[in-house]
Amino acid sequence: MAETPLVNLTIEGRPVTVAAGTTILEAAKTAGVLIPHYCYHPGLPVAGVCRMCLVEVEKFPKLAPSCATAVGEGQVVHVHSEKAREARKGVLELLLINHPLDCPICDQSGECELQDYTYQEGRKDSRYREAKRFSPVDDFGGDVLYVQTRCILCTRCVRFMEDVAHDPVLNVSERGDRAYIGKFEGKDLTHPWAANVVDLCPVGALLSKDFLNKARAWELDRTASVCTGCSQGCNIIVETRDNTVMRLRPRSNESVNQFFMCDHGRGDYRWLNRRDRLESPSILGAGGHRIVEWEVALQAAARVLKGKRIFVLASPNLSNEALHLLSRVMQRSNGAGAYRVPQGEAAPLAGVPDLALRTDRAANGTGAQLLGFSRHASPLDLMQPGDALIVADAELTEQDAASLAKAGVVVVLGTAMPAHLPKADIVLPIANTVEEEGTLTNLRGRVQRFQQAKAAPGLARPSWFVLADLLGAMGEKAEFFQAHDVFAALAASTPAFAGLSYDTIGLRGLPVVDASQFAEASR
Amino acid sequence: MSHGPSAAGGALIKPSNGHERAPHEPVFVGEARARLDELITRYPSKQAVLLPALWMLQEARGWVSEDGMAEVGALLDLTPAYVKGVVTFYTMYHQHPVGKYFIQVCTTSPCNVCGAEEVVKAFLDGTGCGELGVTSDDGRFTVIEVECLGACGFATPVMVNSDFLESIMPDGVPDVLARYQ
């Protein structure tokens, strides 16, 4: 393919060079200039209807909608000229005339683009003296509530459902100032990716029922993470308040999930807040479990594991770091490790290539595979009688009971006590995904970092930390002070991860060596 | 549904209780289906016959019900929500049942300066509707004001169903109504 020619222009006095065909709005971003806008969204087709992104382009007879105007050689663009600012001020005034201004009770408050741009360049008063429009709140089904009075008709939601989800259940109904976002009776927003319309809505018109009235936007702490709902590895933001996860939202990553995440992943956060957590290391004694110091528990674990072949039943949601250290634990005894991946129905997002809620409902099956674990529907079948079993945050089923009886000794390394486990000799409590740092490898072999969003309960420690200490107790030199160090060791010893480091992975992720083996099968 | 004061009225036709929930008999069977299939051949896309199909629906049933929208949508591979977005854009599709005679009186400026508002009044009085968009108790009439009918030189133009009447004056209204019993 021929290379796209470049175009030079000036935006707000700054020289900009972008590919031909780029819009002025996107070109301005590269120069660090944000042109206010509502209907434009990089993940949706251009509508050009809100008219908020009007800019002055020298020699143009009229102001230009920067979202729908391609750059031209030598163009001189003024975003903050008086003419452009007055036009946007006019749009803001018009958007506000019928807006209820109920910000104190609006969930969007604090992350509302109507608030932000009005604060930035709106009028200080309103000249509207007429009665305001009023409309009732409508339940759109799924997790979505429609507060029509706040709607600015930017149509992002309609375009998402039509052009991205390919399920046009939303429409613009009526016309003029009677227009509203409508749906058909009995056809709800039940598409598995529908809740993205809540994120896309620039104002408080589309709200999450799950999040409704739970928190103010400014109370939330935001942490970059990766969704563990399936093997897609959608980049997300974990939003917490008072050490509690309040909601998960998509974080844009063009290579993985564009701007979106599915409803399953979005709703899959309550387990991160569960209260029945393992909080202290303990040892099984005559009178039941006895809470002990970490050092005691680790020494005891090293002792019971000594001389035995070690079998690891690993959760495919554990980080690459934890899995690497676990594989070192099992290698010491010529042991083995396996994992089981829960299954669910696939739900692709039709308008985005290779983006779906996957049948594999675990985040790091690929990492487990690359780090020497076997995937198996009944992983305990691979365990030999008398093996020392480490249950590493894996879930057990009733069917596992017979196999469990074969284990010589059981060490639990986990966030919670697994169900269906008759006995655990040693319990080592670990942090869950949002309580520690690490990396996950998605189904396409992309290694992605997640960061710590909240503190682990009680004495629970990050999984890599506990495993490093265990290796130490077992006599191995494993001096790791950060997750970063573990990853460096992993990368140095595992060919698939060669050359990767936290610094190079960054917040967008990088593929493993030979990731093409994981590429989507051609259709 | 839009509520509260709109500059140009809300829905033109007020919903009435009654037969809106009656079960829907498919319209596009037999001849109607063949007619629709013929129309489709005139365009490079099936969706292009959406407006004609909605016209056929309205001609058959007197209005465009949600079930009807769903039927049309299914025929043209469109979701009912999409069809509804289109239906509500165009004022000539009745989203509710209307009287046997649907009377539209133009009151836009060219007719307005010729006394169109008096013509509207005469129709509201003469039909017993009393109010715009409301169907008369006997179910015979619904009167609405309509924006420019494009016959400004023949003020005031009035449509009764598909009959297009020209130069109607208030005192001519009883004669008009006498023709529609």
Added chain:
Amino acid sequence: MGYPHQPHPRETLLLSKHFGDAEARTLDGWKKRGGYKALEMALGMEPVAIQNVVKESGLRGRGGAGFPTGLKWSFMKIGDGKPHYLCCNADESEPGTFKDREIMRWTPHALIEGVALGAYAIGAETAYIYIRGEITEPLAVMEAALVEARAAGIIGPNAMGSGKTVNVWVHKGAGAYICGEETALMNSLEGKRGNPRIKPPFPAVAGVFGKPTTINNVETLAAVPHILVNGADWYKKFARPDNPKSTGTKLWSVCGNIARPGNYEVEMGFPFGEFLHEVCGGALPGRTLKAIIPGGSSVPIITLEEAERGFMDYEGMVAVGTMLGSAGCIVIDSAQSMPKQIARLARFYAHESCAQCTQCREGTAWTTKILERMVAGDGTAEDFDTLLEIAENMTGKTICVLSDSCATPVISGIQKFRHEFEALITRKTVHVVPTVVA
């Protein structure tokens, strides 16, 4: 004119010659009157040659914008391997305008001939005539004429035995003024909401069904056969000697407070004062003319004095501060309240706004509410500034010009009839502003 009155001697009858003549509606009657000679001639010409004749004639779009027709046609790349489409814009909805309706109603074959000719000239095998749904009689007449023309082989797969395909279909609108905007018309034809599209792409590149498309007004297309038969030079003679930019005859729809409302066909550049007083019969008995909106409701309102100085062509109307537009001339006399009529026009636009652009959706409605409050006697002096600033925000900032069209009568109305608004404010006794804090 022909219907409902006899033509005035000062008219130049070209398009309206057979108005009111029922026989002209039939194929035989039309052929008897010289019909379809132009099409037969055209089908034997190269499309580009036809484009050039039309270009040379100076014919400009009669729908409102006045864009040179031949130039528009030349944007269509003949032989580019893509299907081309011609859309005939018969969604005549501009208040004050009712000329296309009469062309279709009385001379349907004149339009079919123009449409078929135009389609061939732009390399299109299919043409759609988009007729607004309200005008039931022209719809029925057009459908009947098309059946006749198809049966006679005038249009269809072998049009007039030329071996060329020209299909012509009627598409019925369903009540939306904005569908007269060309890109909205294309969306409507495709079975969508009649939302205007962002340009570019222009219709000649990606129009209806994403293919190169030309959209022409009914009157424009109906004029083309006359040009082809009589030549560009002949057509150019219908013009003011000092203004060659506007050529041909023009149908003027005249309505409102005028003695003889109707359609009048005059040469471009006809003196407007003589037209109003002499041809149309002037004011109704006992009344005096006050304001004229000469080009359909979207053009600036002018006073009678301004109108009397004007010449009836594109440039002549601009010279007196307004536009020719669709030549739908609304006459308002001294018995009318200008604020009331301007409010009524604003209400029209508020009703017709497609709801896409903020300025239009909200601005037309807000403007209407303020004006209606003023008319109801609750106006304030600040309302003038507010109205004019909203109007400024509604001008030149949206996808199409519906918003501008709403602002235009407000701006020109306040400018020229401010005293009528002021009288409403000073006359009022009690003034109550709703205590809504926005």
